[in-house]
Amino acid sequence: MINKLIQKIEQTDAPIVVGLDPMLDYVPQHILKKAFDEKGENLEGAAEAIWQFNKGIVDATYDLIPAVKPQIAMYEQFGIEGMKTFKKTVDYCKEKGLVVIGDIKRGDIGSTSAAYATGHLGKVTIGENTFRGFDEDFVTLNPYMGGDSVLPFLEVCKEEKKGVFILVKTSNPSSGDFQDQLVGDTPLYELVGKKVAEWGEMHMGGTYSYVGAVVGATYPKMGKILRELMPKAYILVPGYGAQGGKAEDLVPYFNKDGLGAIVNSSRGIIAAYKLKAYEKFGSQAYADASRQAVIDMREDLKQAWVAAKA
Numbered sequence: 001m002i003n004k005l006i007q008k009i010e011q012t013d014a015p016i017v018v019g020l021d022p023m024l025d026y027v028p029q030h031i032l033k034k035a036f037d038e039k040g041e042n043l044e045g046a047a048e049a050i051w052q053f054n055k056g057i058v059d060a061t062y063d064l065i066p067a068v069k070p071q072i073a074m075y076e077q078f079g080i081e082g083m084k085t086f087k088k089t090v091d092y093c094k095e096k097g098l099v100v101i102g103d104i105k106r107g108d109i110g111s112t113s114a115a116y117a118t119g120h121l122g123k124v125t126i127g128e129n130t131f132r133g134f135d136e137d138f139v140t141l142n143p144y145m146g147g148d149s150v151l152p153f154l155e156v157c158k159e160e161k162k163g164v165f166i167l168v169k170t171s172n173p174s175s176g177d178f179q180d181q182l183v184g185d186t187p188l189y190e191l192v193g194k195k196v197a198e199w200g201e202m203h204m205g206g207t208y209s210y211v212g213a214v215v216g217a218t219y220p221k222m223g224k225i226l227r228e229l230m231p232k233a234y235i236l237v238p239g240y241g242a243q244g245g246k247a248e249d250l251v252p253y254f255n256k257d258g259l260g261a262i263v264n265s266s267r268g269i270i271a272a273y274k275l276k277a278y279e280k281f282g283s284q285a286y287a288d289a290s291r292q293a294v295i296d297m298r299e300d301l302k303q304a305w306v307a308a309k310a
Helices: 002-012 029-039 043-061 079-095 110-120 147-160 173-179 188-201 220-229 247-253 276-281 286-309
Strands: 016-018 099-106 123-126 129-132 138-141 163-169 211-215 235-237 261-265
Touching: 002 099, 016 286, 029 043, 043 079, 043 286, 079 099, 099 110, 110 123, 110 147, 138 147, 147 163, 147 188, 163 173, 163 188, 163 220, 173 188, 188 211, 188 220, 211 220, 220 235, 220 247, 235 247, 247 261, 247 286, 261 286, 276 286
Parallel strands: 016 261, 099 138, 138 163, 163 211, 211 235, 235 261
Antiparallel strands: 123 129
16 A cells, blocks of 8 residues: 555655545535534534545545545543544545545554454454454554553554554644653654564555655754654654744655655645635535645645755
8 A cells, every 4th residue: 555655656756645634614604504504503513524525625636636634532521423534535535546545543552453454454253254444545553552452463464554643743843852861862653663663664555665754844854863863754744834833844754766755735725714824615515715725735845845856
């Protein structure tokens, strides 16, 4: 799957992943009204509104981007109905040819980790039949519990030719509470990065590994260090735009081949119509605003790369 992701990035010339992290206040009123009229002002109605909102954004952007990243918590908040929408979103995105990164941030051990891996990346046998659960292409993992929490995922990934992105240095302001702490003279995030590189050697897809890393756009100096520590790992970069990450800061996250990183934007794209730069689109054309935001982000990243190489 890492090879498919790279191929899609090269085809679209856009190292961009759209974070499908919808909140109800992102959804335009006309979509909410229709969903509530049909399903009721309840969990089912909310989940239907989220589904229609997602579908509009995917329809408007799928030809421009290689991947999407639905954040499972935004669906779990609506209970079973929300999880149905998560699954519908995953399936629809795959029908459109997009690579799907399930942002699930799991991190447990033993049979529990194996069950998560089966549910999100693999298949389960029931009687004489096999079934797939959520069936994402990649998932995000929290490695805090060590190799016991990661290796069961890698076993499933080898069988299914899928991948993971492991949290190494996250974009949130308090990430340093633990990730920056020194172990001897080495920050913890560097030790995790080295472990990601080690795990990656166990599961190579070619030039790049199926084991990637999450490194926030808000810490570019650390990103540069981690790029050097993990030359074969694809880096998923959250924090661009709304969280303050700038395109020019992200150049060191990429390798000399122009590959090696994919940059996430969530509300900066899916709620673009609420931003001053795109308010001319209005709520009825929210998906068109999202499309323009993707085009602008692609150009922003491209200009930063060209300027850095000049």
